[in-house]
Amino acid sequence: xxxxxxxxxxxxxxxxxxxxxxxxxxxxxxxxxxxxxxxxxxxxxxxxxxxxxxxxxxxxxxxxxxxxxxxxxxxxxxxxxxxxxxxxxxxxxxxxxxxxxxxxxxxxxxxxxxxxxxxxxxxxxxxxxxxxxxxxxxxxxxxxxxxxxxxxxxxxxxxxxxxxxxxxxxxxxxxxxxxxxxxxxxxxxxxxxxxxxxxxxxxxxxxxxxxxxxxxxxxxxxxxxxxxxxxxxxxxxxxxxxxxxxxxxxxxxxxxxxxxxxxxxxxxxxxxxxxxxxxxxxxxxxxxxx
Amino acid sequence: xxxxxxxxxxxxxxxxxxxxxxxxxxxxxxxxxxxxxxxxxxxxxxxxxxxxxxxxxxxxxxxxxxxxxxxxxxxxxxxxxxxxxxxxxxxxxxxxxxxxxxxxxxxxxxxxxxxxxxxxxxxxxxxxxxxxxxxxxxxxxxxxxxxxxxxxxxxxxxxxxxxxxxxxxxxxxxxxxxxxxxxxxxxxxxxxxxxxxxxxxxxxxxxxxxxxxxxxxxxxxxxxxxxxxxxxxxxxxxxxxxxxxxxxxxxxxxxxxxxxxxxxxxxxxxxxxxxxxxxxxxxxxxxxxx
Ligand SMILES: [Cu+2]
Ligand SMILES: [Fe+3]
Ligand SMILES: [Fe+3]
Numbered sequence: 001x002x003x004x005x006x007x008x009x010x011x012x013x014x015x016x017x018x019x020x021x022x023x024x025x026x027x028x029x030x031x032x033x034x035x036x037x038x039x040x041x042x043x044x045x046x047x048x049x050x051x052x053x054x055x056x057x058x059x060x061x062x063x064x065x066x067x068x069x070x071x072x073x074x075x076x077x078x079x080x081x082x083x084x085x086x087x088x089x090x091x092x093x094x095x096x097x098x099x100x101x102x103x104x105x106x107x108x109x110x111x112x113x114x115x116x117x118x119x120x121x122x123x124x125x126x127x128x129x130x131x132x133x134x135x136x137x138x139x140x141x142x143x144x145x146x147x148x149x150x151x152x153x154x155x156x157x158x159x160x161x162x163x164x165x166x167x168x169x170x171x172x173x174x175x176x177x178x179x180x181x182x183x184x185x186x187x188x189x190x191x192x193x194x195x196x197x198x199x200x201x202x203x204x205x206x207x208x209x210x211x212x213x214x215x216x217x218x219x220x221x222x223x224x225x226x227x228x229x230x231x232x233x234x235x236x237x238x239x240x241x242x243x244x245x246x247x248x249x250x251x252x253x254x255x256x257x258x259x260x261x262x263x264x265x266x267x268x269x270x271x272x273x274x275x276x277x278x279x280x281x282x283x284x285x286x287x288x289x290x
Numbered sequence: 291x292x293x294x295x296x297x298x299x300x301x302x303x304x305x306x307x308x309x310x311x312x313x314x315x316x317x318x319x320x321x322x323x324x325x326x327x328x329x330x331x332x333x334x335x336x337x338x339x340x341x342x343x344x345x346x347x348x349x350x351x352x353x354x355x356x357x358x359x360x361x362x363x364x365x366x367x368x369x370x371x372x373x374x375x376x377x378x379x380x381x382x383x384x385x386x387x388x389x390x391x392x393x394x395x396x397x398x399x400x401x402x403x404x405x406x407x408x409x410x411x412x413x414x415x416x417x418x419x420x421x422x423x424x425x426x427x428x429x430x431x432x433x434x435x436x437x438x439x440x441x442x443x444x445x446x447x448x449x450x451x452x453x454x455x456x457x458x459x460x461x462x463x464x465x466x467x468x469x470x471x472x473x474x475x476x477x478x479x480x481x482x483x484x485x486x487x488x489x490x491x492x493x494x495x496x497x498x499x500x501x502x503x504x505x506x507x508x509x510x511x512x513x514x515x516x517x518x519x520x521x522x523x524x525x526x527x528x529x530x531x532x533x534x535x536x537x538x539x540x541x542x543x544x545x546x547x548x549x550x551x552x553x554x555x556x557x558x559x560x561x562x563x564x565x566x567x568x569x570x571x572x573x574x575x576x577x578x579x580x
Contacts, residue, residue, distance in 0.1 A: 001535040002544045006376040012540055013369035019501030028333050029500060033368055035329040040373050043321045050365070050374045057361045061351010071347045075340070078323055079303035083330050084340045086296035210319060211309030245291040250302055254292045 010037045059202040067159065069103050073203045076100060076249035077212070091230070094136055095288045099234050099251040102221060104149060104157040109174045115270055117188040118175035121167045124153035124190025127260065127279040128269050133183045133224060134286050140183025141287060147223040148187070149174035155195025186270065191260065191279050192218040194243050207248070214248050217241035218260075222285070229287040236283050258283045300327045349492040357449065359393050363493045366390060366539035367502070381520070384426055385578045389524050389541040392511060394447040395439060399464045405560055407478040408465035411457045414443035414480025417550065417569040418559050422473045423514060424576050430473025431577060437513040438477070439464035445485025476560065481550065481569050482508040484533050497538065504538050507531035508550075512575070519577040526573050548573050 001012055013033050020026040039045075060070045075081045081100045089098035112118050119126075133144045150173045151157050158172040179185045199207060199214035207214055218238040225231050237244060237257045244252055261280050268274045291302055303323050310316040329335075350360045365371045371390045379388035402408050409416075423434045440463045441447050448462040469475050489497060489504035497504055508528035515521050527534060527547045534542055551570045558564045 001537065001540070002542050002547065004372055004376075004537075004540050004542055006373065006380070009369045009373045009376065009540055016502055016536065016540075017500050020499070021501060022499060025499055028335070028339065031329050031333045035325040035332075036368060036370060037373055039321050039325040040370060041377065042325075043318050044377060045318070045374055047374055047378050049318065050370070054359070054361050054365065057347070058351065058354050058359075061348065061354055061361075064348050064351055069344070069348075071344050071351075075344065078326060079299045080326060080330060080340070082294055083296060083299045083327055084335055084337055086294075086299065087331065087334060088337050090296070209310070209312060209315055210307050211311060212306055246306065247291065247294075250291070250294050250299055250306075252292050252294055257292065 006041075010034060013037075056202055056206070063201040068198065068201075070198075070201050070203055072103055073197060073201075074206075076102075076197070077203060077207060079250045082250040085233075089230075091288045092136060094286055096232060096234060096285045097253045097255050098232060099253060099256060100249055101233050102249075102251075104151075104159055105147070105221070105223070106149070106159060106171065106174060109147060109149065109176050110171050112175045112177055112187060114177060114180060114184075114186055115188070116175070116177075118148065118173060118177075119188065119190045120169045120172045120175075122152040122158065122172035122190055123167075124173075124193070125279060126274060126276065127189050127191045127281060128186065129189060129220070129281045129283070130184070130186035130269060131283045131285065133179050133185065133226065134284065135226075135229065136286060136289055140179075141226045141229070142179055142181045142183055144179040144183070144185075144224055144226040144287075146177045146179065146185055147174075147221075148177070148189070149221045150189065150192050150219070151195045152190060153193055155193055160198075188270070189220075192220055192238055194218045194241055197248050212248065213243075213246065215243045216247050216249060217243035217252065219251075220281075224285055224287060226287050229289055232285065232287055234285075236281070296331075300324060303327075346492055346496070353491040358488065358491075360488075360491050360493055362393055363487060363491075364496075366392075366487070367493060367497060369540045372540045375523075379520075381578045382426060384576055386522060386524060386575045387543045387545050388522060389543060389546060390539055391523050392539075392541075394441075394449055395437070395511070395513070396449060396461065396464060399437060399439065399466050400461050402465045402467055402477060404467060404470060404474075404476055405478070406465070406467075408438065408463060408467075409478070409480045410459045410462045410465075412442040412448065412462035412480055413457075414463075414483070415569060416564060416566065417479050417481045417571060418476065419479060419510070419571045419573070420474070420476035420559060421573040421575065423469050423475065423516065424473055424574065425516075425519065426576060426579055430469075431516045431519070432469055432471045432473055434469040434473070434475075434514055434516040434577075436467045436469065436475055437464075437511075438467070438479070439511045440479065440482050440509070441485045442480060443483055445483055450488075478560070479510075482510055482528055484508045484531055487538050502538065503533075503536065505533045506537050506539060507533035507542065509541075510571075514575055514577060516577050519579055522575065522577055524575075526571070 064070045196214040219235040486504040509525040
């Protein structure tokens with residue numbers, strides 16, 4: 001430890017952690033230090049570049065607060081969130097795949113009866129969503145708790161915009177449902193639209209410098225919880241979206257892409273008669289037994 | 291990009307940066323993403339662990355302000371600062387080695403004449419420091435700008451404690467000098483003591499979890515600027531310090547360790563007569579011609 005130089009520093013840092021009493025923490029930190037140092041060596045990081053990185057992380061920290069999490073955004077756009085999601089959610093073939101959670105989930109969203117309009121004032125063309133939740137063996141799963149959340153026609157989630165006179169509800173285009181005795185669900189909402197991730201901060205500047213856009217393809221978020229099964233957190237993506245091949249957070253899996261079908265005004269799947277054109281989406285979920 | 295999974299995610303992120311117009315930025319980010327993903331794969335990072343990392347970085351960001359830089363502290367304790375310093379400051383044999391800058395430098399410290407007492411009220415046993423600054427060929431360097439800064443007997447830098455009634459000066463135990471026509475310098479200050487890096491924040495908690503202490507061996511900081519030579523930022527460490535083998539920020543190089551010699555009250559090197567015991571340090575610097 002007295003002879004620290006470019007060649008000995010990594011070993012010195014690892015040796016300093018020899019007394020760590022938490023084996024898992026030690027494993028993680030040993031690996032982190034090795035890869036961090038390998039990176040700095042590989043690119044021959046300069047002192048100026050190091051300082052820019054310090055300033056960048058400082059800016060990420062300072063824009064982060066209770067409603068904005070720029071570190072998660074950074075993890076998302078670097079593909080780390082998707083990697084961690086993927087390597088912790090391997091499922092047997094036939095199960096619905098998981099994807100990133102995202103920053104816009106809200107605990108304890110309003111509960112709705114099947115068939116309800118969860119838009120709750122959010123703007124957009126009407127969309128009827130339906131499907132079935134099954135176990136891997138094909139058995140329909142009754143009473144599955146389903147959380148759904150999505151952005152509105154302007155690409156905003158309710159949490160990004162406080163209620164207004166025309167949109168007085170705090171919770172818009174999000175809700176909780178339960179599947180019926182045959183595992184079926186259906187609800188009304190609005191058509192999902194592509195949206196940019198928050199890009200007025202340091203992560204947005206980084207994307208711009210990298211020649212990347214901040215857009216995500218249109219999607220609905222789902223979280224499904226059924227007794228005896230792994231919890232599933234995923235999206236359903238709208239087919240033909242222009243951003244399916246360049247999702248800013250790398251969340252797209254081809255099995256999660258589904259057709260949203262446009263219908264002229266007239267009878268809807270729930271028996272109602274729609275006065276405006278409307279959309280339908282049908283998607284079935286298969287959960288992994290525990 | 292529609293078929294993102296554990297195996298394809300890294301390549302997808304790299305492909306997304308293909309449009310980057312800044313080649314150096316792209317090189318850095320390509321390497322960063324690869325090493326970051328390798329780390330997450332190697333340790334099979336879980337979603338819980340990922341979230342703890344997000345919370346840790348958030349805490350590091352929130353404690354960082356104008357006078358406290360927890361990201362630099364984090365870089366220091368992970369050995370990254372030393373690695374970056376070392377790989378950017380390789381010098382020919384015979385030159386004084388560089389080490390980490392640290393967070394306690396202050397621009398435009400007070401200027402002192404050679405022989406002055408730069409303690410300026412900082413507490414500690416008196417110490418007389420002297421030496422010579424030379425070029426690699428042995429030629430003495432006159433008029434070299436020398437910044438020196440150090441902690442006091444309690445292990446604090448002036449910037450960590452506002453002035454008080456008994457210590458009314460803002461700048462204590464720091465100053466700027468110039469070498470004389472023979473390249474010599476000398477000044478009076480106080481004996482350097484070991485000190486802990488700030489450890490009441492997330493980095494301190496991390497060190498504790500890793501079984502590491504926050505202490506640095508006693509040292510003086512120097513920055514030397516001479517025409518026609520590379521700027522040198524370094525420390526001189528006090529020999530026999532108990533932390534020389536476990537510096538929390540990995541800054542020690544054996545060539546930078548020097549003896550501090552204790553003397554009983556009596557005549558000092560500058561011709562004065564000291565009424566208390568005092569210390570002397572002699573250290574010569576060799577600068578690298580540009
Ligand atoms: Cu690596
Ligand atoms: Fe989303
Ligand atoms: Fe220091």
